[in-house]
Amino acid sequence: MSSSRVTSFSNDALTFDVVDEGPLDGDLVVLLHGFPERASSWRGVTALLNAAGYRTIAPDQRGYSPGARPRRRRDYAMPRLAQDVVALIDTLAAPVHLVGHDWGSAVAWTVAAHHPDMIRTLTAISVPHPEAFLRAMRGRQLVRSVYMGAFQLPKVPELLARRTGGVMDRAMRARGMKPDEVARFRTEIVEDGALPGGLGWYRGLPFSRQSCPAVRVPTTMVWSDGDGFIDEAGVRFCADYVEAPYELVVLEGATHWLPSQNPDDVAAIVRRRVEGSPATVQ
Template sequence: MPPARVTSFVHEGLTFDVEDSGPIDGEVVVLLHGFPQRSSSWRRVAPLLHAHGYRTVAPDQRGYSPGARPTRRRDYTVQHLAGDVRALLDALGTAGERVHLVGHDWGAVIGWGVAAAYPDRLRTFTAVSVPPTGAFVRGGLRGPQLLKSWYIGAFQLPRLPELLAGRKPEALERVLRSTGMTKEDVARFRTEILEHGAFPGAIGYYRALPLAARGSFSARVRVPTTLVWSDGDTAVDRAGVELASDYVDAPYELVVLQGVSHWVPEHAPEALAEAVLERVGSAA
């Protein structure tokens, strides 16, 4: 049967929204957004991939899609999040095929989990901003990563982040501006995350971190991989990035973007698309 567009899929009783665009018969590139964003974060990258004949599939992930917002923190472990991606691939009808995977921020964390758990479903993987969990933790012992990750501890507080988002959203917006987000980016955060009701689910990812399986810290990837990191990133230190190759048993490349903030898909779409195209092209 000819391929068909996928606008939603169901996993564990949850319904996920999907943006499926580009040449319908092109090789599939799955795009996983990060925190605190939705699939629209790829709006400047996807057309550049379409121009080269690739079909892009970008889900609004668990906690972000209105029909996929469980309330228990254990529902947001990487095991569940990676399972969502596998269910998306099943919905695409790619059970006998492999796709290219790209993930930014939390999308990268999930991508590392998918690449480790389901390597037979992927042709390539491009992680953006975030190294493997083990490298991230080890890097935290060598450099300023713990200080940069202060917000992870803040998000563990019950109810307080949600109250702050509801009563003083401008405080969260100031924090995002300090990371390099533009006024347009922050306005999108207000409408797509806060007003859309996605914030509680979005911080569920962080609250589930203490429940991470011990094996996730040493999981290895056997998929051709590129890590794209920017030296203006205020959330992820280079120390962990430099250790990423220790967790990849396949062709690997680190691409460092100069003078770019953490928000690579919006602020350096051409450079990111170039890195993705180079990686997916290597699998031809």
């Protein structure tokens, strides 16, 4: 295990920024953010995990780190996104407890499925296993994912996001973001130039289709019943894609933005998974 702070790592001729906090000799917990957020979305969670003795590693992922913003859609295909995380774990030189939210959850499922030797435990927040998500698209999930089609339009979402208080800001608030989170979206994503890269994850979907095997590491799936993006069906299907100890934890009355809005719950759930204690199963 790396005994010095990791502030960046490289993969695919790109350089990624990393926030490395907590005791250097603590168990490694890697946290993968979603859209449209960066490593800062984990601040509340990492503070609690650090206080409990864990070393947290939160990267700004592909499209978000200033040194890792390729332009081609195919550069955001899932195999490349997953390989970035593999490169990070190689840099850390030890297996990790992997946590992902939103798109970060999709990547975490993929890495855990294809590289179980690198992953000690998995905590997936909001987004289910890729195969479970695809099954759910035959039902109500399709309606909840209509926005993904709009994100395929070149330059249009970027233009809509330019105006403070405009369409994009209102859409974020409508899906549960608080004013401070919308302000962070505007500063860290729009003004910093990370929006095209973040949208690249959606635009890379046509290049991403690959089967994702079952996960064979201890796993917790976390979902909130107030999530406006993810239908419950895909969450319930997840049990079919885990061949290891598995838990589903449902947070009642919470929105999609669990790491920033419910850090106490998320940190406690991660710790229960890491420490092998039972969680409340719904």
